[in-house]
Amino acid sequence: MTAWLGVLVVLLVAAFVVLGMGRPADRRRDAAWLAGTALVPPDEAEVYARYLARLRAHRRIGGLLGVAFGVTVGIAWGGTLTVGIGRNGPLADPLFCGIAGVLLGALSAETYRLRLPLAAGASASLAPRPALPGGTQVTAARWLAGLAVAGGLALLVAGRGAGALAATLICAVAAGLCALTRHAVRHRRRAALAPRALVVDGNLRAFAGRTVAWLEVACGALAVAWFGSGLPDGAGVLAVVVSLGGLVGAVVCLVKASPRPPRRVAPADVVRPVVDA
Amino acid sequence: MIVHVDPASPVPVFEQLRGQIERLVVAGTLAPGAPLPTIRDLATDLGLARGTVARVYDELARDGLVETRGRHGTRVLGPGRRRAAAGDVDAAADAFAVVVRQLGLPDDAGHAALDAALQRLGAG
Numbered sequence: 145m146t147a148w149l150g151v152l153v154v155l156l157v158a159a160f161v162v163l164g165m166g167r168p169a170d171r172r173r174d175a176a177w178l179a180g181t182a183l184v185p186p187d188e189a190e191v192y193a194r195y196l197a198r199l200r201a202h203r204r205i206g207g208l209l210g211v212a213f214g215v216t217v218g219i220a221w222g223g224t225l226t227v228g229i230g231r232n233g234p235l236a237d238p239l240f241c242g243i244a245g246v247l248l249g250a251l252s253a254e255t256y257r258l259r260l261p262l263a264a265g266a267s268a269s270l271a272p273r274p275a276l277p278g279g280t281q282v283t284a285a286r287w288l289a290g291l292a293v294a295g296g297l298a299l300l301v302a303g304r305g306a307g308a309l310a311a312t313l314i315c316a317v318a319a320g321l322c323a324l325t326r327h328a329v330r331h332r333r334r335a336a337l338a339p340r341a342l343v344v345d346g347n348l349r350a351f352a353g354r355t356v357a358w359l360e361v362a363c364g365a366l367a368v369a370w371f372g373s374g375l376p377d378g379a380g381v382l383a384v385v386v387s388l389g390g391l392v393g394a395v396v397c398l399v400k401a402s403p404r405p406p407r408r409v410a411p412a413d414v415v416r417p418v419v420d421a
Numbered sequence: 422m423i424v425h426v427d428p429a430s431p432v433p434v435f436e437q438l439r440g441q442i443e444r445l446v447v448a449g450t451l452a453p454g455a456p457l458p459t460i461r462d463l464a465t466d467l468g469l470a471r472g473t474v475a476r477v478y479d480e481l482a483r484d485g486l487v488e489t490r491g492r493h494g495t496r497v498l499g500p501g502r503r504r505a506a507a508g509d510v511d512a513a514a515d516a517f518a519v520v521v522r523q524l525g526l527p528d529d530a531g532h533a534a535l536d537a538a539l540q541r542l543g544a545g
Contacts, residue, residue, distance in 0.1 A: 265428065266466070267424065267466075267467075268425075268463055269466070270423070270445070271422060271458070272456045272457065273458065273462055331461065331462060331465060333466055334462075334465075
């Protein structure tokens, strides 16, 4: 892509982020989305709202830092700004660095916990932790990343240089970061003060597992895109399809991993909070 | 099925946890075949060392109440020949009554404390 296109995309991303920051959070709609029901008691809605606020802030800061890093590296190394595949590798790509930054932000938010009071007793449920949702996406992401790395290796063996392999490996590392985040989500401390707390905790855990799984697919798709960029000139259309498909897939997955309720979720005016009896 | 440990209690947390799981198994609340959380997860939730929870599971396995099968986790085997005894509640009540007397509290305060504790644990 040309430099002007890169600048345009970065400006669009910046505008998107600024608009997102300016949009007030609809707490009742957020709570209904995470709880899977419109009937959410106010105290639970507060827990959901605080969780989402922290997650959004960490992801936004991580994403912005990632994009800034990509832009800086791109300009410093290549003297130009390239979004998506380019000569300078994923570390100079604001899209990849942005996704990696969002991932780091998600990891930071999901591992953030207040310290336990020292002398207080602790409760725990004896029910084993349920498996996180998003298993299909994780499998798909690992296949994508694995195939891309194998393709990069094949290109290296065929004498096409190590660039594609290095790029796909960097994307695979980002996918590994997703696996680390899901691991942290699954095994973090579980609130067991009451059965209701367990349900809320389960909802938050399921949401985190699902969004991180989509981020992992995004990393896998980017790995495929970078593999496509290393294909020989003779590959022609195939290289374009693989690269473009990977980039589009990554953006779609990034949207799916967004911590914002989709439009189909009922608007706030139909979500009535329930007061505890 | 929620267990609770109190580090400030004179009873060691190991014994608190072992006793609670044993009672749940003997009473049938934890049915045979029911999986227990992993050592790491339970230790994380309770803020205990993994070795403490591992020792609890080992003791329960030695008593034939649970079975640990490596990567497949720990499962409840059943109460075996043990039966829940009303005497357990009597013994606990005796210990509680001793504390109330030693502190010089009126009977009403003891009853209120017991009611509050049952309330905190929720419906039976």
